[in-house]
Amino acid sequence: MGLVNYVHFPKRSVLCIDVKSFFASVEAVRRGLDPLDAYIAVVSDIRRAGAVVLASSPKVKKEYSIKTGSRLFEIPKKSPIKIVEPNMSLYLQQNRAIQNIFRRYVTDEDLHIYSIDESFLDVTASLNLFGPAEIIAKRILKEVKEELGLIVAAGIGDNPLLAKLALDHEAKKRPPWIARWSYEMVPETVWKIEPMTDFWGISRGYDKRLKRLGIYTIEA
Numbered sequence: 001m002g003l004v005n006y007v008h009f010p011k012r013s014v015l016c017i018d019v020k021s022f023f024a025s026v027e028a029v030r031r032g033l034d035p036l037d038a039y040i041a042v043v044s045d046i047r048r049a050g051a052v053v054l055a056s057s058p059k060v061k062k063e064y065s066i067k068t069g070s071r072l073f074e075i076p077k078k079s080p081i082k083i084v085e086p087n088m089s090l091y092l093q094q095n096r097a098i099q100n101i102f103r104r105y106v107t108d109e110d111l112h113i114y115s116i117d118e119s120f121l122d123v124t125a126s127l128n129l130f131g132p133a134e135i136i137a138k139r140i141l142k143e144v145k146e147e148l149g150l151i152v153a154a155g156i157g158d159n160p161l162l163a164k165l166a167l168d169h170e171a172k173k174r175p176p177w178i179a180r181w182s183y184e185m186v187p188e189t190v191w192k193i194e195p196m197t198d199f200w201g202i203s204r205g206y207d208k209r210l211k212r213l214g215i216y217t218i219e220a
Contacts, residue, residue: 022117
């Protein structure tokens with residue numbers, strides 16, 4: 001694929017911010033625990049062996065491979081994992097608190113809530129007030145941690161797609177929980193995402209359809 005000239009592409013400063021293991025992290029903070037050190041699984045119904053895991057803390061994911069969509073019966077009985085039922089009113093309360101922190105840096109029209117634990121912030125109009133997007137991201141991460149005890153990750157991009165991909169493929173994975181993907185970085189970042197189902201919005205069904213069209217990689 002030839003090089004693309006991005007000079008005329010619309011260029012914004014967009015943050016895509018996600019709370020790491022949101023439900024499980026809120027439950028950890030509620031118990032006075034560090035979300036990154038806690039062993040917590042939030043399960044839809046603790047009385048049913050086939051109940052779905054709604055969220056698990058990072059250590060549970062890493063050490064026990066228990067993640068969203070796993071079943072209660074998959075959680076080892078002899079483990080330090082604390083199994084809790086969801087408290088949606090608490091999660092919504094924490095979500096509102098996080099959104100209020102975001103509103104310190106963007107107006108409502110530049111705040112786009114994608115899900116209960118993920119939002120897009122177009123900070124282009126805020127750069128003159130607060131500095132570069134990376135500085136804004138650092139301030140938000142610091143304030144959420146200090147005020148709510150939660151860990152958030154931020155992808156930064158020239159558009160919402162790049163911000164989301166930077167979040168999913170880099171920022172979420174390791175400290176400092178911030179990553180920037182620009183247009184110029186597309187060949188070594190976006191084009192290298194594999195399998196294609198790891199790309200935001202490409203389901204297994206779409207993957208099969210793309211392969212039938214002869215498309216096997218993002219770069220192609």
